[in-house]
Amino acid sequence: MAKQPKASESKATQLAHERLVALGREMVQEINANESPSFMTPVRSRSNVKVDPDSGVLYLGDSKEKRTFVHVSQAKKFMQTVAIASKLKSFLEQGLHTSIRGLYYQLKFTIGEDVDEELFSEQAESNPLIEDLEAALDLKREDFNLSTDRKGVVAGNFIIRDKFGGEENIIDASKQGRSGWMIPSDVDNDMEFLEVNADYVLVVEKDALWQRLNEDKFWKKNNCILITPKGQASRGTRRLIRKLADMKLPIYVFTDCDAWGWYIYWAIKTGSMNLAYLSKSLATPEARFIGVTMGDIQNYDFLKKLTINAKDVDIKRAEEMLSYPWISRHKEWVEELNTVLKTKKKIEQDALQGQKLTFVGDYVKEKIEGGKVLP
C-alpha cells in the first residue's frame, strides 16, 4: 500500500498526493513495458498562452508536450522532474511545508550525500519544473505543500477556521485591530471560511490607504471586506479575491491612476502571463475598477491641484492598453486612457486625502453606490 499524506482535511492536498502517486505508477508501468517513462504537460510558453478577447483573461491553449526520459535533450530535466515529484510527495506525507528555495536545497541531496554529482546546481533549474508539475497535474504548488511569498492584509466580517500545522485556531477578521489578518500563502488547504458576512470586497492598492480606511472602520460601517495587496497581489491574495468572488461578492479594485495601478487591477482581473496556467484559480474577471480616474478631476475640483506629470512608462502602458480589444471595447476605459495621453498627467489614490483625511471613504462609497465603476 502506498504511503498516505499526513491527516489533512484538505481535498486538494489529498488529490495532489494521489496524482503524484499515479504519475509514478504510470512511469513504472512504462518501464516494465520496456518503454521510456514519460508524462504529458501543457505547453506554458507564450505561443500557447491565449487571451479571451472579451474578458482579457489569460489561459493556456491545448498544446501539450510529452516529456520523456530516453531523449538526449530531456533526460536530465526528466530526472529532475521526477526528483521534485518525489520530494513533494514526501512533504505531503510528512505534512510539512517549505518554500521553493527550501525544496531546492533538499534537491541537492537527491542523488545521495556521498555522490559528488549534483542533479541541480541552480534554483533556476527547479522553478520551471515545479510549474510543469503544477500544469501537468492541474493543481497549484500550494496544494503540494509549497509555501509562497506572503503579502497583503484583510479585515472584515468573516471568520476562518485555520488548521495549519494540525492545530485549530478560529480567527475573526473583524477583531484584528490595527493589523488586520495577514493573507497567508495558502487560503485553501487546512482552512475554512466558517462565516462571511459582507456586501462586497474592496481591494485597495496601498497599505497606507488600507490603514486610513481601517482606522475609519470603513469595512464595518459599509459591511465590506477590505483588502490591500500592498502593491502587486501575491498568489495568496489573488486566490483569496477569487474565492470571495466565488461567494458572489462583488469585487472592487481601487488603485492609483498610473501604469502600476492599472497593472495591479488587470493582473487581478485577467491573470498574468507567467501564471496563465493558473487563471481559473487566480483570475477574477468579475472585478470592477473604482479609480482613481482622470475623470475624477471633473467631479472633485480639489484634485486638479494634485495631479502629477505622467512618466514615459505611464504613457506607454496607456497606449498598450488601448491596443487590447478587451479594453478598447469599453468606451469608459478609452476615454480614461485618452485623457492620460492628452494631458500627460496621472493621479495617486493618496491625493484623495488632500483636503480631508476621511474623504477617501466618502469617495469609495460614492463610486460604488453611484455605480461609477469601470469594467
Added chain:
Amino acid sequence: MAKQPKASESKATQLAHERLVALGREMVQEINANESPSFMTPVRSRSNVKVDPDSGVLYLGDSKEKRTFVHVSQAKKFMQTVAIASKLKSFLEQGLHTSIRGLYYQLKFTIGEDVDEELFSEQAESNPLIEDLEAALDLKREDFNLSTDRKGVVAGNFIIRDKFGGEENIIDASKQGRSGWMIPSDVDNDMEFLEVNADYVLVVEKDALWQRLNEDKFWKKNNCILITPKGQASRGTRRLIRKLADMKLPIYVFTDCDAWGWYIYWAIKTGSMNLAYLSKSLATPEARFIGVTMGDIQNYDFLKKLTINAKDVDIKRAEEMLSYPWISRHKEWVEELNTVLKTKKKIEQDALQGQKLTFVGDYVKEKIEGGKVLP
C-alpha cells in the same frame, strides 16, 4: 484654551500635542517681542552622527541648529516646518492617522485653495522637515499620528489590547494560526501588552523560515516569540524588538550569512545612519547573532555542499565590518568574517532545511541552549 488631542490613552501622543503647542507658543512670544520666530533642532547630518565604539550604536551628537524665519535661506523651510507642525497638531486633534504621502498632499492646501503659489512642490521637501520635528521635539513620527510602512510578522505567547480607531480589540498572538500577527506601524500608542509569557525572542530574517518554524510550533514548544522582519526591519518591527528587550527578554537574530543578513542584524542592534536620531527607541544593542555562520560548516557536515559563492558585495561588506572597532573587538566575528574572505563562500538560512525540513528548529535550539551565539 488650546484644542486637545482626541481622547487617547497614549502618553506619547498627548506629549506630541503638548510639544507642538509649546513650539507654537514660543514662536508667538518671539513675534510679540519683535524677534524672528525660531526653534532649535539637533543636527542630523553625518557630521553629527556618533557611534559608540563598544556597542556600535549610532546616535546624534550635541550639535544643534537654530532654524529661524528671518533668514534668506531659511524662510521657506521655516514656513514649511510650521505648516507641517500645524497639520500634525490637527491630525492629533482629529484622532486620525495618515502616511507622509498623505501629509504631503494635505500640505498642498496650506496657503489656501485659491492661491496658485504652492508651499510644497515635492515630497522630498516635506520628508526631512518631518525628521527635524521628530528630532527637535524628541518624539517619533508615529507619536504625531503618522503611519509608516508595515512589514514583519510575529507569533508567540503574548496578548495585546489594541485601541486603534477608538475600538478595543484583544489580540492573542498565540492564536493567529498560519498568519501570525502583522506587526503594525505603531506598537506604542493606543495599545498595550497585557501579558507576555516568553523566555526569549527569535528574529528570523526570512518569512519562508518563519512559516517553517511556525508550522513546527517552534515558538510554542520553546516558549519564545517568533518574529520575521521579512528582510530589513521596518520601524514598527525594530520598535517591537526594542520593547521586548526592555521587558528583559533576550533577543536572538537569525539571518543568512551574507552582506544583507549581517546588515539586517546590525541595523536591529545598532540602529542605522538615517535613523540615528531615534536609536534610543529603535536600536537593541542587547541583540545576539545566532547564525547562519561559516563556522556552522564545521559542525554540520551537510552544509559543506550547500555554500554559495560570495559576491563582491559580501566581500566588501565583510571587509568593512572588520574595520569597525565594535565588531573587530570580538574574535568570533573576526574569525567568521575572515572565513568568508578566505573561502569566498556564503550560506543561506534556507540551506538548513537541506536534509530535513524540521532541522531549522533543532539548529536554533542547539545554538541558544549551547550559548553558541555571536555578540
